[in-house]
Amino acid sequence: MPNRHRQTKSKYTADRNIPGSFEGETITRRRLINLGANGAGAVAVAAFTLPALGFAIAPIFKRQAWEWQPIGHPADFNQTTYATKVINITPGIGEAGNTIAYVRARDPSIDKETEDQYNHWVALSSRCMHLGCPVRYVSAAQRFICPCHGGVYDFRGMVAGGPPVRPLDRFYTRLNQSTGFVEVGPRFSVNNELQRFSPRFPGEPIDGIGQYLYPAQFDTAPKP
Ligand code: FES
Structure with missing residues (x-):
């Protein structure tokens, strides 16, 4: 020692x-x-x-900026077909930031998801959930068709055929009590039960484990 x-x-x-x-x-x-x-x-x-x-x-x-955008009066929309509305989803870049939303009045007989202040009107994104091509509403067939790879969505925007991995994204809607206009807010994604999720990219399924495999992006707009 x-x-x-x-x-x-x-x-x-x-x-x-x-x-x-x-x-x-x-x-x-x-x-x-x-x-x-x-x-x-x-x-x-x-x-x-x-x-x-x-x-x-x-x-x-940095969170994406968004604002409520007026798209018409309640009487402009019905439950049986979609109105085509041009809205801006990326402020500050002019027409390049515009996109099309398909809007109709909520029909409780087919729109079974819980009713709240943000879904009296159903506003669907025109972006295909396969690779993002613009879909087109064909009123005679009551289907949304994607020209790129044959994706098909039913009247509610649910996948009816082809490679899309989830239903069409949606936008929050509301009635502006002071102006009387229907307004469109930020976009959100839905799973096959039409539960709301933060926006995801096309090609990202969010049913089951998919919601964890494809988490929301940091820059997505917050809920209203
Ligand atoms: S981008 Fe729509 S089916 Fe491929």
């Missing part, structure tokens, strides 16, 4: 016995200069890269 103590002490002393050093110095000057140079280099690199990284990443966390 005493021997081991002596060995430890002598090693400690030898570590600090630096040739040419002043008493009390515990690190060589060469090592100190190296450390200083490396530190200065790291600070310089961080000064260049961190702001660029911030600019690159910040948009991912």
Whole structure:
């Protein structure tokens, strides 16, 4: 035991016995200069890269702006067919931010999902849930048809055939009591039970485990 103590002490002393050093110095000057140079280099690199990284990443966390958009009076919509409405889903980029929403009045005999203040009118997105091509409503067949790969949706926007992985996305709707207009709000996705989810990309199924495999994006607009 005493021997081991002596060995430890002598090693400690030898570590600090630096040739040419002043008493009390515990690190060589060469090592100190190296450390200083490396530190200065790291600070310089961080000064260049961190702001660029911030600019690159910040948009991912920025929530998309949205606003309620008037699309007509309640009398403009009925339960038997869809009205085609142009709405803006990406503000600030002009007509490039426009898209088509298919809108009809809710029909309690077929729209079984729970009624609330946001679904008195059914507003379907025209974006196919396979790869995102625009679908077209064919009133004679009461179907939405996608021209790209033959996707077919029924009158409620449920998948009736082809490769789409989930029903058509929807938009929140409401009646603006002060103006009397029906308004369209942010988009949301639905599963095959028509439960609402934060918007997902086309090709992302959200039934069962799919809702965890394809989580919502950071930049999606919040619920109204
Ligand atoms: S994009 Fe619509 S079926 Fe492929």
